[in-house]
Amino acid sequence: QVQLQESGPGVVKPSETLSLTCSVSSYSISSGFYWDWIRQTPGKGLEWIGSIYHGGRTDYNPSLKSRVTISVDMSKNQFSLKLTSVTAADTAVYFCARGFRGLLHVLSYYDFWGQGTLVTVSS
């Protein structure tokens, strides 16, 4: 069973950088699939942040693209999220998830998720 686990600070100050890591077990990231970050807030619901795949290619939500970087560390079987210049609007539960695509589908569905980690932006 594939398992994902988010880790990182639970509180980030406004204007600083949010950094989270997702550790994957029972599956090698280098073997394929898409590795995504998704966040959830009471106000905006579930919001896709971005994806890393094919050894380092990335896609980002245009609404966040200027502030987001997703990277991968194959040696540790981890991938990471950095979100710069955070504001209170970035307060959310952040999930990492594994994405897959069928032959007829352009974008990903998510079959394995981390438990989620609450990140609060506050001074």
Add this chain to the structure above:
Amino acid sequence: DLQMTQSPSSVSASVGDRVTITCRASQDIGSSLAWYQQKPGKAPKLLIYGASNLQRGVPSRFSGSGSGSDFTLTISSLQPEDFATYYCQQASSFPQTFGPGTTVDIK
């Protein structure tokens, strides 16, 4: 971004009831739709993908249908563990987007 809407926003039902939730996309997405179940404090769980394909391990009382812009999730006989919030997600138009959710609670 492609907008997803769901109706109703909440539904009260009893164990054994048949429950139907609707998801509508703001444009044609073919069959590129998934349904997820989320319980409080947990991650979403994939139930259906490709509009009607049951994810491995998901009970057969869950079914999905629809294509184009209108989709339905049906729970044929509601069980106690099914009380949760359900989300649809489109996988056709970048960026992928989710519906606002439908909460199924106890009548």
